[in-house]
Structure formats: C-alpha cells, structure tokens
Amino acid sequence: MNKEIITVVGARPQFVKAAVVSRALAQLGIVEKLVHTGQHYDDAMSGSFVRDLGMVNIVANLQCGGGSHAAQTAKMMVEFEGFLTGLPEQPAAVMVYGDTNSTIAASLVASKLHIPVIHVEAGLRSFNREMPEEINRIVTDHLSSLLFCSSQEGVDQLAREGIAMGVHVVGDVMLDAFEHFSATSKHREAPACLQDVRAETFALATIHRPSNTENKENLSAILAGMAETPIDFLWPVHPRLQERLSQMSVSLNVHLIEPQPYLDMLELLAKCRLVVTDSGGLQKEAYWAKKCCITVRNETEWVETLQGGWNRLFDPHRDSLKAFSESKPSTPWSELYGDGCASFRLANVLKNWLSEKE
Numbered sequence: 001m002n003k004e005i006i007t008v009v010g011a012r013p014q015f016v017k018a019a020v021v022s023r024a025l026a027q028l029g030i031v032e033k034l035v036h037t038g039q040h041y042d043d044a045m046s047g048s049f050v051r052d053l054g055m056v057n058i059v060a061n062l063q064c065g066g067g068s069h070a071a072q073t074a075k076m077m078v079e080f081e082g083f084l085t086g087l088p089e090q091p092a093a094v095m096v097y098g099d100t101n102s103t104i105a106a107s108l109v110a111s112k113l114h115i116p117v118i119h120v121e122a123g124l125r126s127f128n129r130e131m132p133e134e135i136n137r138i139v140t141d142h143l144s145s146l147l148f149c150s151s152q153e154g155v156d157q158l159a160r161e162g163i164a165m166g167v168h169v170v171g172d173v174m175l176d177a178f179e180h181f182s183a184t185s186k187h188r189e190a191p192a193c194l195q196d197v198r199a200e201t202f203a204l205a206t207i208h209r210p211s212n213t214e215n216k217e218n219l220s221a222i223l224a225g226m227a228e229t230p231i232d233f234l235w236p237v238h239p240r241l242q243e244r245l246s247q248m249s250v251s252l253n254v255h256l257i258e259p260q261p262y263l264d265m266l267e268l269l270a271k272c273r274l275v276v277t278d279s280g281g282l283q284k285e286a287y288w289a290k291k292c293c294i295t296v297r298n299e300t301e302w303v304e305t306l307q308g309g310w311n312r313l314f315d316p317h318r319d320s321l322k323a324f325s326e327s328k329p330s331t332p333w334s335e336l337y338g339d340g341c342a343s344f345r346l347a348n349v350l351k352n353w354l355s356e357k358e
Contacts, residue, residue, distance in 0.1 A: 003354050005032045005118075007095040008080065010039030010064075010102030013174070013281040016262055017097050017120065019053035020176040024347035030354070032095075035083060037076050037102040038063040052263050053181070069101060069132050076105035084113060092354055093118050096140060098280075099133035107140045120173060120346065122147035123154025124301040131211075137301075146353060148346050150174075150337045151304060170345035171338020174281060178266070178288050179340045185266040193257045194271060197232045203325065204272040205235040205254075206279050212296055213241050218316060220248065222296060225321030226276075227251035233276065234268060236260045274325060276314075283311055290333050294324045304336050 005025070009018050018034060025032045034057050062079040064072055084090070094110035095118040096103040107117045119140050126134050141147060141163060149155050150172040158167055205226070212218050226233050233254045237245060245256060260268065266285075269275070275286040275293045283302050286293035293311040305311035308331030314324055 002089045002092055003031060004091045005030060005093055005095055005350070006084070006091045007032055007034045008037060008102055008106035009034060009097065010037035010076075011098075011100045012262070013279075014097045014100065014102065015053055015055060016177045016181075016281075017173045019055055020180060020343045021095075021120065021173055021346060022055070022057060024343040025350070027344075028347045028351050030347065030351060032057060034058040035080065035106075036061045037080070037105070038065045039072070039076075039100060039102045052261050073101045073105045076102060077109050080106055081109045081113070084109065084115070090115055092116070092357065093145070095120065097121060099124070099136040099140070101132075101136070103140055104136040107143045111143045116145035117143050118146040118148070118350070119144040120148045121150060121154075122167070123149045123156075123158045125157050126297075126299045126301050128299050131209075146350070148173075148342075148349070150342070153303065168345075168349050170349065171340075171342030172284065173342045173346065174284055175288060175337050176340050176343045178285055181263060182266050182270070182289075185263040185270070188263055188267065190271075191260060191264040191267055193234055193255065193260075194268070196255050197234060199271045200273050202232040202234055202272055203229075203274050203276050204268050205233045205276040206282055207235070207277070207296060208238045208241065209278045209297070212278055213238070213244065216248075219244070221316035222321075223248060223250060223254070225316050226254050228320075229253075229322040229325050231273065231325060234272070236265070276321070284337065287311060287333075287336060292327070292329065294321070307331065 007018055009015055022032055036058050038061050060083055062076060064076045064079055093116040094106055096106050097120045110117050122141050124137055128134055141158060145166050147158060147167045149169045152169055155167055155169055207213060207222060212222060235254060235256050236259045237256050269285055269289050272291060275282060275291050277283060278296045280301055283293050283295055283300060283305055287305045287310055294314045295311055296314050296316060298313060298315060309329045312324055
C-alpha cells in the first residue's frame with residue numbers, strides 16, 4: 001500500500017501551518033509531498049513565505065490564482081484531479097488546512113476519487129454562512145476521515161453535527177509555528193517599515209475580507225475609525241485592495257505598506273501595541289503575543305480569545321475604534337490552543353492511522 005500523503009496549500013497561513021507539520025511528519029518517516037494551488041500567487045503573498053519557512057517538498061504549482069470563488073475553485077478541482085490521476089498510484093490520503101478555496105477544492109476531488117481526506121483545524125464555526133469560509137469548513141469536515149481540532153470546542157461542534165469518528169484534539173499547529181518562527185525572527189534585521197513608527201505605540205492592521213474591503217461603506221467606516229484614533233497604524237495591504245484604497249481618503253496616521261514576509265510580520269506583532277484585523281490567524285497570534293486584538297467582524301471562529309476582552313469584536317458603524325484601542329483585558333492571560341506540540345501529536349496519530357490501514 002502507498003503510504004504517501006499529499007498536502008494541499010494555497011494561502012499564506014496554510015504555508016505556515018504546513019511548515020511545522022511537514023517537519024514533524026518527516027521526523028516520523030512519513031512521506032509527504034506538497035501541492036501549491038497558486039491561490040496566493042505573487043511573491044509577496046506566497047513566494048517569500050515558501051523561502052522563509054524552508055519548504056522544500058512542494059512538487060507542483062497548479063497556478064489557480066484569481067477569479068471568482070466558483071471559477072477559482074472549479075479550476076483548482078480540474079487541475080488537482082489531473083495531478084492525482086497522473087500519479088503512479090493513489091496516495092494514502094490528502095491533507096488540507098483551514099477553510100480556503102484550496103481546502104474545499106482538494107477535499108471534493110479527493111473524496112470523489114475515494115482518497116481519504118485529513119482536515120487540520122476541523123470543527124471551527126463562525127455560524128455565519130454568508131462567509132465563503134464557513135461553507136468550506138462545513139463541507140470539508142463532513143468529507144474528512146481524520147479531523148484534527150485545535151480545542152475541545154471543535155470536537156463538541158463536530159459532535160453536534162454527528163461527526164465523532166476520527167476526531168482528535170491535538171492543539172493548534174499555528175502555535176507551534178508561532179513559537180518556532182518567533183525565535184527565528186528576533187535574529188533578523190528589523191523590517192524597514194518600523195522606521196515610520198515608534199515601538200509599542202502603533203497598531204498592526206490587516207483588513208482583507210470582502211465584507212470589509214469590497215463594501216465601500218464598511219471600508220470608509222474603518223478608515224474613519226483609524227483617522228479618529230490618535231495612534232499610528234501599519235497596514236500591510238493585500239494587492240487587490242491597493243487600487244481601491246488609492247481612491248479613498250486615508251489619514252496620515254495610517255501607513256499603507258506592502259504585504260510582509262511571515263518572519264517580518266512576527267516582528268511587527270512583537271513590537272506593536274495592539275492589533276486590528278479581520279484575519280482568523282492573526283487573532284490567535286495576537287493572543288499568543290499577549291497583545292489586545294480588535295477583530296473587525298461580528299463573529300469569530302476563535303471564541304476562546306474573547307474571554308476577558310483580549311479579543312473584541314468590532315462593528316465600525318456602531319463602535320468607536322478609539323475607545324476600543326484604549327480598553328484593557330479584564331482577566332490575566334492564560335494559555336490557549338495547546339502547548340506548541342500539536343504538530344507532533346498530529347504526526348503520531350497519522351502514523352498510527354497509516355499503520356492500521358496496512
């Protein structure tokens with residue numbers, strides 16, 4: 001039997017997670033090959049991540065960036081099916097991360113070819129089906145044979161949906177990456193953009209979700225909130241948003257910068273005063289860095305971070321960004337999502353699962 005695992009990645013956070021899991025798999029002798037869908041396709045959004053994270057086992061780039069959700073997902077499915085059917089023999093499983101178009105495309109193709117699906121970060125729910133990511137999570141979980149959860153909350157949610165077989169709590173592999181690469185980032189030259197701000201006084205901002213960036217009223221409200229808040233914002237801007245922002249009023253305290261490599265983002269996180277984001281991953285990284293986070297959404301999958309006000313949900317039409325930026329947590333910081341060894345727990349479960357299939 002072929003014991004090879006094919007891992008599918010396509011977006012920046014997935015490279016980060018896969019980097020630490022791949023290392024753990026290799027240490028246990030599990031053969032893994034990575035397929036890059038090309039969902040994030042320019043150097044700033046993917047190339048620099050691959051280099052910084054030392055990912056050497058990418059065997060194919062499907063070049064499926066751009067297009068609508070339907071067009072992109074469909075292209076990924078066609079290309080990934082061609083990749084799988086072109087292999088000498090089927091892999092033991094296809095492993096996917098999170099909730100992107102790459103995730104759902106690979107899961108659908110693998111399941112239709114009767115290849116088991118492994119889902120890392122299973123059981124997350126925002127309970128907002130207007131988010132494309134929510135649909136991707138739900139479908140992928142229901143197609144998966146092995147489901148790795150970051151916390152007991154994910155296990156409980158899967159149980160409510162009738163999924164109990166193959167479910168494991170291992171912790172959050174993103175924490176493994178955060179701890180490992182934070183140590184590495186300290187020895188690098190400081191990002192050039194830090195020259196524009198003073199350490200511990202600025203907010204690190206990342207806004208990229210269509211609900212915020214493609215709705216002009218929402219985006220204007222976010223910019224207005226930043227303008228009234230007497231701190232500097234460093235905002236790495238997604239390429240598709242740059243042109244839109246160039247046509248809007250951006251206050252002088254908002255510094256729009258290029259997308260940053262992962263190690264530089266960790267350094268910015270370490271130096272900032274707080275985080276303003278609509279990213280799922282950065283919410284957790286802010287918590288682990290013991291920074292207050294303002295999440296520009298009405299819900300979050302990472303509900304544990306809301307405890308004590310370390311993370312607060314923010315509606316730019318209703319809430320004051322200035323007031324939110326001045327608020328402090330009401331409870332002491334405590335560990336969330338494991339102990340930094342999730343990737344090794346995952347690898348051990350996977351090794352045992354492969355042995356049982358012999």
